[in-house]
Amino acid sequence: MTAVLEIQGLTKTYRARGGPRRALDGFEMYVEAGQVHGFLGPNGSGKTTTLRTLLGLIRPDSGDLRILGRPVPAELPQVIAHVGAIVESPQFFPHFSARDTLSLLADAGNLPQSRVDWALELVGLRDRAKERVKTYSLGMKQRLAVASALLKQPKLLILDEPANGLDPGGIREMRDMMATLSAGGMTVVLSSHILGEVQLICDSVTIISLGRRVAAGPVAEVLQAHSSGQVRVALETAADLSAAAQVLVAAGMQLQAHADHLMLTGVDKPALVARLLAERQLYVSELAPVHADLESVFLELTGTAPVPGQARQVDQSVKPDTAQDGVSA
Numbered sequence: 001m002t003a004v005l006e007i008q009g010l011t012k013t014y015r016a017r018g019g020p021r022r023a024l025d026g027f028e029m030y031v032e033a034g035q036v037h038g039f040l041g042p043n044g045s046g047k048t049t050t051l052r053t054l055l056g057l058i059r060p061d062s063g064d065l066r067i068l069g070r071p072v073p074a075e076l077p078q079v080i081a082h083v084g085a086i087v088e089s090p091q092f093f094p095h096f097s098a099r100d101t102l103s104l105l106a107d108a109g110n111l112p113q114s115r116v117d118w119a120l121e122l123v124g125l126r127d128r129a130k131e132r133v134k135t136y137s138l139g140m141k142q143r144l145a146v147a148s149a150l151l152k153q154p155k156l157l158i159l160d161e162p163a164n165g166l167d168p169g170g171i172r173e174m175r176d177m178m179a180t181l182s183a184g185g186m187t188v189v190l191s192s193h194i195l196g197e198v199q200l201i202c203d204s205v206t207i208i209s210l211g212r213r214v215a216a217g218p219v220a221e222v223l224q225a226h227s228s229g230q231v232r233v234a235l236e237t238a239a240d241l242s243a244a245a246q247v248l249v250a251a252g253m254q255l256q257a258h259a260d261h262l263m264l265t266g267v268d269k270p271a272l273v274a275r276l277l278a279e280r281q282l283y284v285s286e287l288a289p290v291h292a293d294l295e296s297v298f299l300e301l302t303g304t305a306p307v308p309g310q311a312r313q314v315d316q317s318v319k320p321d322t323a324q325d326g327v328s329a
């Protein structure tokens with residue numbers, strides 16, 4: 001597969017009041033053509049810095065960046081026509097309508113006016129397109145921003161928090177829109193904190209923590225690589241749970257007993273559990289591997305799971321010693 005986006009060894013240190021602040025520390029990222037790729041990380045982990053660097057808005061200290069195979073920023077002028085992006089909430093003229101705004105942008109970019117209606121339709125603003133932007137809700141402004149990035153019909157669409165401010169219906173529409181765009185061959189990179197949504201939308205993800213990649217790859221592989229092998233076991237007779245727990249512990253398994261089930265960890269072969277218990281006339285009614293979700297993997301990898309009684313500070317996330325976790329993109 002062709003990489004639409006490649007980043008290797010990206011570093012960036014800001015000069016801040018409190019001293020130099022290393023925002024990116026050998027960061028890597030690969031996105032293949034036609035993918036919807038989720039870019040995830042805690043607050044302050046370096047996502048916006050990465051995206052701004054790709055668009056030539058920030059000069060990196062070092063690193064190799066390529067868009068559509070071209071090195072950036074050196075050859076950004078040659079590829080920028082194929083890249084649509086919203087990296088910061090764009091400001092629109094409040095007295096213009098959405099249609100006027102897009103029309104102006106199409107003119108400025110030498111793009112056909114027919115794209116205006118196409119983009120308005122796609123983001124669901126067609127029926128409100130004549131109203132002034134200042135009367136729009138946050139979610140409607142967000143839709144207009146996406147429409148403005150779509151005008152170029154880009155090969156690569158980069159969206160920083162596209163679901164910000166959208167209602168549940170809007171989030172679902174955004175998801176459908178991504179699917180439509182990706183089916184048409186567009187590659188989409190989106191940063192988001194709505195992990196359930198990312199799990200539904202994205203083919204692949206990169207997770208960043210304190211400026212380094214901590215996981216990357218197809219969503220299913222990342223989940224698989226970080227699933228803890230948990231299995232939930234319930235018995236036909238709940239009264240047999242403690243006897244079953246004893247059997248399984250004696251067989252070297254680790255478990256937690258709950259009122260109506262046992263939760264086993266590190267189980268490679270769930271069938272073995274059923275066999276061990278059946279040998280003692282203990283019959284399982286449920287034997288279900290518990291799949292990790294993206295949120296739990298994210299919290300584990302970035303070390304940002306809430307701890308009762310502690311207020312986590314923004315820079316308290318995990319930075320691995322090495323940049324990789326073994327899952328490749």
Ligand SMILES: Nc1ncnc2c1ncn2[C@@H]1O[C@H](COP(=O)(O)OP(=O)(O)OP(=O)(O)O)[C@@H](O)[C@H]1O
Nearest residue numbers: 014015016021023041042043044045046047048049
């Ligand atoms: N102009 C700047 N000057 C100094 N430090 C900066 C500057 N911009 C970003 N930083 C710092 O760089 C780090 C990475 O910031 P960045 O905005 O890339 O994070 P992010 O992952 O996009 O966060 P969020 O999810 O909160 O948007 C943070 O510690 C931030 O404070």
